[in-house]
Amino acid sequence: MDFNIKKICCIGAGFVGGPTMAVIADNCEETIVTVVDINKQKISDWNNSDLKLLPVYEPGLEEIIDRRRNKNLFFSSKVEQAISEADMIFISVNTPTKTKGVGAGKALDLKWIEASARQVAKYAKGHTIVVEKSTLPVKTAESIKKILEAASFNNEEKQFYVISNPEFLAEGTAISDLQNPDRILIGGENKKAVNKLADIYLKWNREEKIIRTNLWSSELSKLTANAFLAQRISSINSISALCEATGADIGEVSLAIGLDQRIGSRFLNAGPGFGGSCFQKDILNLVYLCNFYNLREVAEYWEKVIDINSWQKERISKIVVEKLFGTLTNKKIGILGFSFKANTNDTREAPAIQICRNLLEEGAKLLIFDPKVKPKQIKQDLINTNENDENIQVCTSIYEISKGVDAIIIITEWKEFKDIDWSLMKKNMRSPSWVFDTRDIVDDKEIKSCGINLWKLGSY
Ligand code: NAD
């Protein structure tokens, strides 16, 4: 395999494919990077001259796109052409939970992975390194290899090398995570192929950051990392409920335990439950795999992480109803934050969706504000509640959500929510007024001095 990687193709221009390829293109100016997608609208949005309209919002992304787009970074819907010209192909397509058939509700739906592998098998030319970038169940490379080997059988000219290179970026910090990753994991049998990919990362990373493993360890490490991270959140959220019952304070408990170096301080923020497209689907997949390998106890252990996460969202909704005298009928409630975390426009599995649905079901009218999520997206996420649209009003400013509301719930930790003038908000609110802070954003004294009742997650 004595060729240089001159052209890279990435199948999937989503939250991972777009930012990851942008950072590769930015660091490897000699390499042509083409990101392809079957979604033509998405490609057109990536090519939009107004950088504010890119399909993904990430701090620092616009600058890189501005620098590299149409120089050595291209977004295209010509999937076949990009595959046929590439020396290295990243598969970065979506792998959501299956909704029907065998493993429905737990296993990952690999139809987009299989379709990508078949396209690569058909259109790739010469020797091609195929990189699994999507998060996949352990052993998926076996299926990808089978599809590719069928196309390269008895054909010395056309050869494939499959390697695994899971992505660990978090949304909202994707660019800095990509520019300065904790580690880069590459799993594969063919050392030369592994080294070709390592060479790309070495353009801006030190060798010590690169971990080389076998394929299966690489695939499984990704699922395990997400399961461990999510487990920390469920652990701290479970303790937040105990704090509320006893007078302990979750912020103080997090600080106290996090200073133990064996525990560490990160990922100990209690909140409304983890959201995002991956934690839940990846743990469900882990549960499915454990059951598949007859490891029932292990499956049950990880399933509890998800149970606590769902319980946290239900618990918060119930507390709001209880505090507002047991009924929300015709009451207005302001919602601050809809994305699943700050600094992203992504709402997939956002805790706000479930909490809003619960409140709508109780008869509330919602006034919702998020600095980055488009109104259309918010409505789309809530529409199947069978509630009519009149009960959902998407606002364009923080202060607008306070008009006539009995309560305001802070669900996402956007930094602008820290600077709210609560005396102004209070003027618009109905009395008695409530603020429900699920992210430890507000200053207790300030809220109380404005005559607003405060419920803070994890506080007495
Ligand atoms: P996404 O839905 O944002 O993007 C996937 C894209 O792939 C979509 O635009 C879709 O149209 C496209 N696609 C699907 N099949 C295709 C095909 N055959 N040809 C061309 N394009 C095709 O998903 P994402 O959030 O980018 O996640 C991708 C993968 O990365 C998933 O496996 C996910 O678990 C993993 N991951 C995600 C994150 C994250 O923060 N979002 C982080 C690490 C890993």
Ligand code: UGA
């Ligand atoms: C997560 C992982 O952090 C990434 O390493 C991984 O690559 C990615 O999933 C993936 O595979 O998709 P992401 O979901 O983008 O990244 O964001 P996180 O920062 O992990 O937050 C996930 C959820 O947990 C958010 O809803 C966030 O608000 C919540 N969270 C996080 C807490 O409630 N408390 C915390 O202390 C940290």
